[in-house]
Amino acid sequence: MPAPFTIGIMAWREALPFARPVRDKVFIEEQRVPRELEWDEWDESSDHAVAIDPAGKAIGTARLLPDGRIGRMAVLKERRGKGVGAALLRAMLDRARERSMTRAVLHAQVQAAGFYRRFGFRERGEEFMEAGIAHVEMTLELFP
Numbered sequence: 001m002p003a004p005f006t007i008g009i010m011a012w013r014e015a016l017p018f019a020r021p022v023r024d025k026v027f028i029e030e031q032r033v034p035r036e037l038e039w040d041e042w043d044e045s046s047d048h049a050v051a052i053d054p055a056g057k058a059i060g061t062a063r064l065l066p067d068g069r070i071g072r073m074a075v076l077k078e079r080r081g082k083g084v085g086a087a088l089l090r091a092m093l094d095r096a097r098e099r100s101m102t103r104a105v106l107h108a109q110v111q112a113a114g115f116y117r118r119f120g121f122r123e124r125g126e127e128f129m130e131a132g133i134a135h136v137e138m139t140l141e142l143f144p
Contacts, residue, residue: 005051005059005084007091015048018058019072026074033131042071049091051075051084062088068101089119093142102143110134 010018027033042065051060060075070092075084096104108116110127113136121138128135 004082005053005079005087007087008050008052009091009095010048010050012043012046012048015050015061016043018050018052019043019048019061019063022058022061022074022076023072025076027072027131030077031131031133033133037131047092047095049088049095051079051088053079060084060088062092064092064095064099068096068104070096070104070106073106085115086119089116093119093140097142102141104140104142106138107135108138110136113138 023038027038028035043063046063046065049062049064050058053059059079060073062070062073064070070089073085073088075088093104104121106116106121107130108121111134113123116138119140121140124137124139126136128137
């Protein structure tokens with residue numbers, strides 16, 4: 001039986017046709033994030049992880065910015081709870097370590113903070129609003 005998905009690490013020009021539909025669906029349609037907040041100048045300089053099913057369809061994505069921030073973690077609703085998000089996060093953490101980054105930082109939606117805690121991330125600071133959604137900053141020391 002083939003793997004339910006594979007993870008590819010790509011530059012933005014390669015990731016764009018995969019990541020854009022996933023982020024549009026999850027952030028813009030489902031979570032109602034304004035389009036102008038979703039698409040920013042950081043995509044071009046970031047590494048992107050894309051989860052692709054056996055049919056070649058993107059089912060999840062994430063990005064790692066040059067400063068060690070992980071963001072834009074998105075998994076299609078029908079694929080959540082099946083290991084896609086965990087595989088994407090592991091891929092971004094591996095990439096950060098390959099780049100000799102000492103810390104990963106992310107802005108977690110409050111409802112997803114428990115997911116990141118399972119990987120060792122810890123909250124830093126108070127909750128804040130971002131794109132109309134409650135978030136908390138979380139950090140993970142990569143070389144403790």
